[in-house]
Amino acid sequence: MSTKTLHIDGDxxxxxxxxxxxxxxxxxxxxxxxxxxxxxxxxxxxVTGWMRELGMAVSIDGIGNGVARRPGxxxxxxxxxxxxxxxxxxxxxxxGNYGVLSGLxxxxxxxxxxxxxxxxxxxxxxxxEEGSRVAPDMMGSLVYVGGFGLEEAHAAVTIDGxxxxxxxxxxxxxxxxxxxxxxxxxxxxxxxxxxxxxxxxGFRIGAVTGVQGISxxxxxxxxxSNHAGTTPMSYxxxxxxxxxEAAAFVxxxxxxxxxxxxxxxxxxxLEPNLVNVVAQKAVFTVDxxxxxxxxxxxxxxxxxxxxxxxxxAEAVEISTRRLARFEPVDFDPxxxxxxxxTARSLGATVMRLPAGAGHDAQMLARVCPAGxxxxxxxxxxxxxxxxxxxxxxxxxxxxxxxxxxLTLTETDPFKAASWRAS
Amino acid sequence: MSTKTLHIDGDxxxxxxxxxxxxxxxxxxxxxxxxxxxxxxxxxxxVTGWMRELGMAVSIDGIGNGVARRPGxxxxxxxxxxxxxxxxxxxxxxxGNYGVLSGLxxxxxxxxxxxxxxxxxxxxxxxxEEGSRVAPDMMGSLVYVGGFGLEEAHAAVTIDGxxxxxxxxxxxxxxxxxxxxxxxxxxxxxxxxxxxxxxxxGFRIGAVTGVQGISxxxxxxxxxSNHAGTTPMSYxxxxxxxxxEAAAFVxxxxxxxxxxxxxxxxxxxLEPNLVNVVAQKAVFTVDxxxxxxxxxxxxxxxxxxxxxxxxxAEAVEISTRRLARFEPVDFDPxxxxxxxxTARSLGATVMRLPAGAGHDAQMLARVCPAGxxxxxxxxxxxxxxxxxxxxxxxxxxxxxxxxxxLTLTETDPFKAASWRAS
Numbered sequence: 109m110s111t112k113t114l115h116i117d118g119d120x121x122x123x124x125x126x127x128x129x130x131x132x133x134x135x136x137x138x139x140x141x142x143x144x145x146x147x148x149x150x151x152x153x154x155v156t157g158w159m160r161e162l163g164m165a166v167s168i169d170g171i172g173n174g175v176a177r178r179p180g181x182x183x184x185x186x187x188x189x190x191x192x193x194x195x196x197x198x199x200x201x202x203x204g205n206y207g208v209l210s211g212l213x214x215x216x217x218x219x220x221x222x223x224x225x226x227x228x229x230x231x232x233x234x235x236x237e238e239g240s241r242v243a244p245d246m247m248g249s250l251v252y253v254g255g256f257g258l259e260e261a262h263a264a265v266t267i268d269g270x271x272x273x274x275x276x277x278x279x280x281x282x283x284x285x286x287x288x289x290x291x292x293x294x295x296x297x298x299x300x301x302x303x304x305x306x307x308x309x310g311f312r313i314g315a316v317t318g319v320q321g322i323s324x325x326x327x328x329x330x331x332x333s334n335h336a337g338t339t340p341m342s343y344x345x346x347x348x349x350x351x352x353e354a355a356a357f358v359x360x361x362x363x364x365x366x367x368x369x370x371x372x373x374x375x376x377x378l379e380p381n382l383v384n385v386v387a388q389k390a391v392f393t394v395d396x397x398x399x400x401x402x403x404x405x406x407x408x409x410x411x412x413x414x415x416x417x418x419x420x421a422e423a424v425e426i427s428t429r430r431l432a433r434f435e436p437v438d439f440d441p442x443x444x445x446x447x448x449x450t451a452r453s454l455g456a457t458v459m460r461l462p463a464g465a466g467h468d469a470q471m472l473a474r475v476c477p478a479g480x481x482x483x484x485x486x487x488x489x490x491x492x493x494x495x496x497x498x499x500x501x502x503x504x505x506x507x508x509x510x511x512x513x514l515t516l517t518e519t520d521p522f523k524a525a526s527w528r529a530s
Numbered sequence: 531m532s533t534k535t536l537h538i539d540g541d542x543x544x545x546x547x548x549x550x551x552x553x554x555x556x557x558x559x560x561x562x563x564x565x566x567x568x569x570x571x572x573x574x575x576x577v578t579g580w581m582r583e584l585g586m587a588v589s590i591d592g593i594g595n596g597v598a599r600r601p602g603x604x605x606x607x608x609x610x611x612x613x614x615x616x617x618x619x620x621x622x623x624x625x626g627n628y629g630v631l632s633g634l635x636x637x638x639x640x641x642x643x644x645x646x647x648x649x650x651x652x653x654x655x656x657x658x659e660e661g662s663r664v665a666p667d668m669m670g671s672l673v674y675v676g677g678f679g680l681e682e683a684h685a686a687v688t689i690d691g692x693x694x695x696x697x698x699x700x701x702x703x704x705x706x707x708x709x710x711x712x713x714x715x716x717x718x719x720x721x722x723x724x725x726x727x728x729x730x731x732g733f734r735i736g737a738v739t740g741v742q743g744i745s746x747x748x749x750x751x752x753x754x755s756n757h758a759g760t761t762p763m764s765y766x767x768x769x770x771x772x773x774x775e776a777a778a779f780v781x782x783x784x785x786x787x788x789x790x791x792x793x794x795x796x797x798x799x800l801e802p803n804l805v806n807v808v809a810q811k812a813v814f815t816v817d818x819x820x821x822x823x824x825x826x827x828x829x830x831x832x833x834x835x836x837x838x839x840x841x842x843a844e845a846v847e848i849s850t851r852r853l854a855r856f857e858p859v860d861f862d863p864x865x866x867x868x869x870x871x872t873a874r875s876l877g878a879t880v881m882r883l884p885a886g887a888g889h890d891a892q893m894l895a896r897v898c899p900a901g902x903x904x905x906x907x908x909x910x911x912x913x914x915x916x917x918x919x920x921x922x923x924x925x926x927x928x929x930x931x932x933x934x935x936l937t938l939t940e941t942d943p944f945k946a947a948s949w950r951a952s
Binding site for chain 2: 349376381382
């Protein structure tokens with residue numbers, strides 16, 4: 109049979125998405141599977157179970173990345189389909205999960221059709237892509253490609269004060285597969301857009317050109333706790349005020365820079381955090397992103413300048429800690445074209461666009477040709493329990509993934525790197 | 531003997547302050563006895579024990595106020611010395627405690643000298659003056675004077691989700707003495723200034739003229755959680771940004787109004803409070819104070835206007851809840867003069883000044899002549915573990931209290947209200 113007529117089973121994909129969404133389910137319909145929690149373990153158990161049911165050999169490495177392999181007719185590095193199954197605290201069911209479960213859908217479709225691909229296939233979920241419980245985000249894929257040491261990752265401390273290494277052992281996902289992991293022939297990630305562009309512009313598939321640069325900074329302000337009624341304004345060293353003014357500054361910065369510059373103060377914690385006490389301490393985060401590295405550096409420099417000025421003005425002590433820093437990534441032009449052409453061959457409207465969020469694909473792009481396929485997000489809602497993508501778009505995206513992967517397994521667009529079997 | 535030569539025992543007072551500071555002691559030398567906690571119970575047990583050792587009859591009312599009585603040579607309403615023994619989370623050892631323990635020192639000094647005053651004496655500690663764990667502040671004295679119903683007070687919910695009535699029962703301080711409580715002949719409260727004025731101006735005693743008006747508002751902002759990387763700035767409904775801008779606004783407001791206007795955003799809580807998620811919800815507090823009621827109302831109106839404007843601009847929903855509202859209070863001019871003259875008669879430098887913080891005295895002022903004596907706070911530090919007052923100033927303040935109280939017990943500056951014995 110021609111593989112061109114193969115088609116994934118949309119209902120089966122939706123059923124798996126629903127089943128996984130029950131792990132760490134929130135009362136409001138969303139998902140809360142922060143990395144390395146009990147809920148994350150439940151999600152991992154479910155997905156690795158499915159992988160084994162499909163006859164795949166599953167390996168878990170030291171940071172908990174799961175890689176399931178399906179042999180090809182030939183030896184050599186596999187075409188890897190991957191994403192993540194952890195979520196933010198107020199997550200939906202598609203972010204990450206859609207890419208991993210579509211990978212399983214590709215494998216099951218091939219299995220049902222009795223097809224063994226020429227190159228091997230791998231389906232991977234990478235640990236802690238979100239970084240919501242512990243920085244950096246994309247931790248698992250970064251360790252996989254050798255960009256972050258395993259010991260350093262194990263020593264990272266979660267927002268609830270736990271070490272990653274101990275949490276991995278606790279949930280039974282501190283595996284023995286080596287890191288850095290074996291280099292795939294190519295890497296493809298299917299993901300919801302998480303932004304409003306495809307829907308607003310009327311396209312059903314996005315051929316992702318690259319990923320924005322990301323800069324995360326944690327800012328700690330040490331002022332002086334004092335009585336909110338008796339302390340004249342000029343005597344204050346108010347850490348809470350500094351945090352507030354910083355949030356206002358970040359907004360102003362994005363307005364002045366315009367373009368693709370975005371900025372967010374998503375977390376603020378004050379001490380003692382009481383109505384009638386001037387805060388002695390504030391810890392807040394600043395998330396800056398831009399597709400242009402020079403502009404991102406300029407935004408960082410302006411943040412530093414702001415913090416220096418306000419530290420002097422308020423006579424508070426300000427220290428910063430870099431939680432994550434990734435330069436913008438450009439995907440391999442052949443991968444972008446392949447996704448674009450595959451989508452068109454399936455009759456889909458397709459648009460080239462950059463990813464606003466960080467993705468595991470940008471880490472894999474360091475070691476092999478990598479690309480991404482986007483499907484629309486209704487109203488652009490993301491990291492939100494009301495995140496939604498139309499079922500027909502989910503199915504279309506998985507079919508684009510299937511055909512993209514088949515081109516990569518059956519033809520020779522790239523020269524293969526050496527694959528070390530784990 | 532002439533009572534004019536009586537002198538309190540400074541060492542004994544300091545020892546009691548040290549003992550009480552061990553209850554709810556923080557590792558950094560401060561005190562954490564938030565109202566109705568286990569630590570608060572320990573403080574109450576210690577102080578009521580001392581009251582009974584001095585031969586006083588202790589009554590506990592329904593909101594946990596403790597009143598210890600020492601009979602006089604005549605019947606009738608007592609001269610009451612009072613303050614509070616709860617602290618903020620980052621409290622020192624003097625705020626409140628100094629007034630209550632100086633009351634015990636006055637009683638012990640009289641007892642040692644074999645003196646029975648003409649009018650009875652009472653020493654009181656009022657529950658939850660700080661309001662840090664549950665609003666309103668000055669809850670106990672407000673219930674005592676009939677300004678707040680006992681049922682409503684019992685139903686108030688703490689920041690950790692407990693009801694005041696249940697917490698009182700749990701720690702054994704939901705007593706049966708009736709509220710409103712009996713009206714004293716007069717009320718005197720000795721307190722540290724909690725501000726920098728006396729030290730900066732070089733005075734050792736403050737004759738307090740009144741208390742600032744207080745307005746506490748809790749603001750809840752409901753926006754939309756969304757991805758911090760993929761959501762263009764113009765699509766955001768960022769509750770965290772609104773909270774930050776509000777903190778910046780409050781500072782700007784105090785600058786523009788000047789004078790005695792102070793304002794503080796001491797508490798900010800974001801949801802989900804993650805680095806890479808636009809906050810869907812923010813709850814923050816605004817503490818506004820002024821000695822002038824009209825100016826305080828104007829500050830409140832400008833806050834409301836700001837919130838309305840930013841709610842429209844960001845398309846977020848903003849609701850407010852009044853946590854506490856007290857108009858400025860002027861103390862009885864005869865009490866101010868009495869404190870001033872008594873301090874001068876003891877050779878102390880004395881300055882008239884308003885209180886920046888709320889005090890139980892402002893509640894008692896609703897039912898009887900009330901006044902306050904201030905001692906300097908080193909560097910004006912308050913609601914801070916490094917709160918400090920020089921021991922010599924503590925002793926002087928307690929002696930001013932002793933002589934002020936003796937004038938009130940032995941002479942007839944005021945016409946007595948009717949006293950209902952509890």
